[in-house]
Amino acid sequence: MKIATAGTKRRTRIVSAWSFDVFDTFLVRACTTPDGVFERTYELSGISRICPNVSASFVQHRIQAESRARRTAKDKRGASEVHIAEIYSYFPFKLFGLDRRNLDDLVEAEFAAELELCRINPEMLQQYADMKRAGHRTGFISDTYWDSAQLARLLRACHPGLAWDFLYASCDHGSSKSESLFARYITDQGVDPAASFHVGDNENADIKGARRHGIRPRYYPQASAQLASKLQRETTMFELLCQGKPSRLDHGARTLRRMVAARSAEKSPAFQLGVTVLGPVMTAFDAFVVARCKALTQPGRRVALGFLGRDGFLSHRIWQERHGATSAYVEINRRVSLIGSADSMEPLCDLLGKVLRIDAPTLRDMIKILPPKVAAFFASYPDGIAPGDELAEALPDLMDAGEIAELAAGLRARLLAYLRHTIPGFDDCTDLVLADLGYSGSVQKALRRIFDQEGIKIRLHGAYLISLDDAFDDIAEDDTAEGFVSDLVVTPHVKRMLIRNVALLEQVCCSAEGSVRDYRDETVLREINPRPTEQIALAAEIQSGALTFAASADKIASEYDLLPYAALDVAASWSAATLARLLLLPDDDEIALLGGLKHDVNLGTHALAPLIDGAFVRNQLTARGLSAACTSAAPPMWLAGSFAGLSPSYSYLYTLFGANRLPADVFEEAPCGALQIGLFRTDGGASMETVTVYRTGLGELRLRIPLSRATAVATIAVPLAKLAREGLLHGVTIQSGDSVRDAADSQEVTGIAADSLIHAGLQRNGLYYRTENDDGCLLIPVGPMARDVAVYSIALTSLSHARILAPALE
Numbered sequence: 092m093k094i095a096t097a098g099t100k101r102r103t104r105i106v107s108a109w110s111f112d113v114f115d116t117f118l119v120r121a122c123t124t125p126d127g128v129f130e131r132t133y134e135l136s137g138i139s140r141i142c143p144n145v146s147a148s149f150v151q152h153r154i155q156a157e158s159r160a161r162r163t164a165k166d167k168r169g170a171s172e173v174h175i176a177e178i179y180s181y182f183p184f185k186l187f188g189l190d191r192r193n194l195d196d197l198v199e200a201e202f203a204a205e206l207e208l209c210r211i212n213p214e215m216l217q218q219y220a221d222m223k224r225a226g227h228r229t230g231f232i233s234d235t236y237w238d239s240a241q242l243a244r245l246l247r248a249c250h251p252g253l254a255w256d257f258l259y260a261s262c263d264h265g266s267s268k269s270e271s272l273f274a275r276y277i278t279d280q281g282v283d284p285a286a287s288f289h290v291g292d293n294e295n296a297d298i299k300g301a302r303r304h305g306i307r308p309r310y311y312p313q314a315s316a317q318l319a320s321k322l323q324r325e326t327t328m329f330e331l332l333c334q335g336k337p338s339r340l341d342h343g344a345r346t347l348r349r350m351v352a353a354r355s356a357e358k359s360p361a362f363q364l365g366v367t368v369l370g371p372v373m374t375a376f377d378a379f380v381v382a383r384c385k386a387l388t389q390p391g392r393r394v395a396l397g398f399l400g401r402d403g404f405l406s407h408r409i410w411q412e413r414h415g416a417t418s419a420y421v422e423i424n425r426r427v428s429l430i431g432s433a434d435s436m437e438p439l440c441d442l443l444g445k446v447l448r449i450d451a452p453t454l455r456d457m458i459k460i461l462p463p464k465v466a467a468f469f470a471s472y473p474d475g476i477a478p479g480d481e482l483a484e485a486l487p488d489l490m491d492a493g494e495i496a497e498l499a500a501g502l503r504a505r506l507l508a509y510l511r512h513t514i515p516g517f518d519d520c521t522d523l524v525l526a527d528l529g530y531s532g533s534v535q536k537a538l539r540r541i542f543d544q545e546g547i548k549i550r551l552h553g554a555y556l557i558s559l560d561d562a563f564d565d566i567a568e569d570d571t572a573e574g575f576v577s578d579l580v581v582t583p584h585v586k587r588m589l590i591r592n593v594a595l596l597e598q599v600c601c602s603a604e605g606s607v608r609d610y611r612d613e614t615v616l617r618e619i620n621p622r623p624t625e626q627i628a629l630a631a632e633i634q635s636g637a638l639t640f641a642a643s644a645d646k647i648a649s650e651y652d653l654l655p656y657a658a659l660d661v662a663a664s665w666s667a668a669t670l671a672r673l674l675l676l677p678d679d680d681e682i683a684l685l686g687g688l689k690h691d692v693n694l695g696t697h698a699l700a701p702l703i704d705g706a707f708v709r710n711q712l713t714a715r716g717l718s719a720a721c722t723s724a725a726p727p728m729w730l731a732g733s734f735a736g737l738s739p740s741y742s743y744l745y746t747l748f749g750a751n752r753l754p755a756d757v758f759e760e761a762p763c764g765a766l767q768i769g770l771f772r773t774d775g776g777a778s779m780e781t782v783t784v785y786r787t788g789l790g791e792l793r794l795r796i797p798l799s800r801a802t803a804v805a806t807i808a809v810p811l812a813k814l815a816r817e818g819l820l821h822g823v824t825i826q827s828g829d830s831v832r833d834a835a836d837s838q839e840v841t842g843i844a845a846d847s848l849i850h851a852g853l854q855r856n857g858l859y860y861r862t863e864n865d866d867g868c869l870l871i872p873v874g875p876m877a878r879d880v881a882v883y884s885i886a887l888t889s890l891s892h893a894r895i896l897a898p899a900l901e
Contacts, residue, residue: 106228106280107228107282107283108229108230108282110232110257110276111289112296113231113233113246114233114235116292116297117231118209118245119209119651121210121341121346121651121653123340124339126153126339127339129149129154130340131340132197138189146337156180156183157178160180172236175198178236182197202241206245210346212651218290237262239260239263256280268291269300273289277304277306289301289308290308292311317680322345332582341665342655342658342661342662350651351366351639351640351647354647355636365633366640367636368669369405369600369633369634369673370638371666372556374640374641375665376406380524380526392521393522394521394522395516395522396417396526397524398420399424399526400604401424401602403420404602405600405637413645421513422615423607424534425534426457427502428533430498430502431537432540436490436495443479447478447479448477456608457608460498464488468489503541503545521549522552523551525551526554528593529557530590531559532558532562535553536565539551539566539567543567550570551567560583575666576670580660580664581671588731589670591725591730591749592728592729594728595728598690599634603627605619674729678739687702689702690702700727701728703729705737708723709737709821713823716787717789718753718755724838730745759788760786764783768780768794770798770807771804771806772803773803791887792886792889794809797880797883800879805872806870806871806872810866811862812852812865812868815891818890818891819888820885825840826841826882828878833880847872848870849872850870851867851870852866852868853868
């Protein structure tokens with residue numbers, strides 16, 4: 092390129108330059124999103140004292156002020172670039188108890204927020220220094236409302252002594268990188284675009300803008316598209332589930348996640364899930380466990396830490412990675428601890444009441460004996476398999492309490508020998524911290540009873556990832572229990588929704604070994620692990636990613652001067668949002684990755700329950716409606732994932748329901764008309780019956796047709812064309828019971844196969860049907876009835892009316 096020199100003499104030379112974007116490239120911010128700067132401005136400006144608890148309004152007004160300033164500049168000057176003072180000139184001062192004399196104060200507060208939150212990016216700094224040493228011209232080009240003097244002050248505050256050959260702020264030149272700022276830079280600096288590079292994070296401004304001017308771009312995204320989508324959903328979950336808490340200031344936790352992900356080698360989707368989602372949650376929980384142990388460590392106390400197996404396996408591995416071998420992995424589960432603590436039939440009955448079905452060999456394996464009356468009880472059931480709750484109710488009449496006491500005493504002795512072997516200095520310990528995924532602390536309570544029975548004075552302290560806090564009022568006076576995600580972080584309604592779906596977390600956090608069933612010679616005797624080999628391998632890959640995050644988190648946080656666990660209440664809120672996003676609002680890739688997992692019930696049975704069953708949810712929606720579907724008992728174990736399998740919107744509706752934010756009068760069904768249907772009996776007779784038509788908040792129509800076994804109906808004829816000449820038939824289901832109410836309330840819903848339905852006068856293609864007149868009917872064959880009453884339910888969406896009510900029904 093030819094450039095002019097002093098006088099008229101001209102010479103040819105090539106100028107090679109490296110330019111860097113500033114924000115989110117050369118500098119990163121210790122907040123979740125860039126508007127975290129505005130939230131911190133609200134705090135620093137003093138408005139938080141004048142108008143407390145309105146940070147969201149302040150942030151939105153700051154964003155709106157910038158939009159108005161840019162629109163006005165575009166109209167007046169033909170370019171939308173503005174200075175910071177222009178932005179605040181459109182801010183509603185009076186709303187926040189200010190006047191226009193405070194404009195400069197707000198500008199200074201926002202700049203102070205930038206100074207506080209911005210960090211130098213060591214990776215970019217290294218590249219910048221390398222290019223400078225190589226003889227390239229180096230500098231900055233930024234789309235920003237901060238002028239070049241302010242930008243220079245910010246850069247040097249983040250890295251004192253930083254020098255550059257050029258610095259361009261878009262507001263100084265009235266043009267952005269997407270417009271003519273690159274052209275101005277090329278002309279001013281006399282650089283050869285073909286020999287120059289620009290590094291930035293914005294695909295339009297930095298990459299396309301540089302390429303359009305012949306400059307070679309280097310893309311530096313803050314997060315992959317997949318991670319960015321997850322982070323956006325997490326923000327939504329935070330605002331929904333952690334209401335009233337500042338949503339943008341997280342002490343750099345999200346920045347740390349982005350940086351660790353950027354440095355981690357691209358591996359399998361399972362590994363990436365561990366790095367980007369599970370690892371951050373479990374590393375934050377590790378910081379909580381550290382704090383719990385530190386708070387208990389006082390003069391005269393000796394504190395030991397044990398992670399409860401199997402669900403505490405990943406937590407223990409993370410502790411070892413970050414702190415070394417200063418804890419124990421203790422394999423105690425609810426079944427072993429309850430039986431070991433039994434001094435009556437009650438603990439065993441409580442345990443069995445939670446088992447869906449059980450047989451005699453399984454019970455004998457659990458309690459080591461099978462009295463004749465118990466064997467006879469099982470023999471009275473088909474295939475010798477009995478419901479757990481019925482066994483629990485009958486057991487006091489089938490066994491002698493003394494047999495249970497003797498059994499418990501032996502198990503206690505073996506358990507305590509195992510603890511003394513596994514936990515160094517057990518008998519000198521004054522306080523034992525039990526770390527686990529958590530919930531109601533059943534193992535801690537049972538272990539307390541065991542210690543009391545054996546005269547052991549060790550205090551017990553639960554440190555749980557998720558806690559059912561109302562279950563802790565009955566713990567011993569000197570013991571404690573605390574959850575990282577407690578009811579002070581999310582509401583009890585939200586907590587129960589998380590725990591309803593926590594089976595997924597258990598499967599990816601637990602060990603590859605079977606669950607403990609007993610002890611011998613100070614070692615563990617385990618159940619056969621019924622989980623498939625490929626599922627165990629998948630969990631191991633996810634855990635590998637989580638360990639990768641935990642191993643590098645402290646080092647990278649130090650490099651970027653981030654303190655992600657400085658405020659554990661903030662870390663807990665964002666961990667809850669991160670975990671809730673995975674459990675309640677998974678994306679399609681996660682459904683494909685995790686949807687095939689099965690949950691081992693782990694209560695003395697080898698049964699595996701599916702995590703996801705989309706057909707189950709669809710049938711529940713058809714037969715029982717949205718709210719009833721949202722309260723379905725397990726299985727499937729991952730109900731939110733089952734909703735997500737239908738569509739992301741369904742999983743979000745389920746989340747709203749669990750957060751108590753789904754108004755029933757909007758989303759529940761309401762009667763909207765009546766329809767006559769035909770009932771054809773096995774004896775050749777027929778009758779017409781009138782049934783109510785309901786509409787749902789999602790625009791679907793529902794019909795429920797109760798039948799009695801005594802009426803001997805063979806076929807139901809439903810004139811669909813009178814409801815809608817064109818529509819989608821979502822399904823037909825059956826429920827059974829001893830009465831209409833029993834049948835309608837039953838969760839046992841069976842879908843009728845589509846190919847067994849007869850479409851008379853209807854054109855059908857998959858779910859879609861249409862007809863040209865009102866004669867089209869759906870014929871439903873009625874099979875043999877197992878109970879006195881059956882309820883047939885039909886769900887469809889009309890495609891032929893703008894309104895829900897069909898003209899024939901009005």
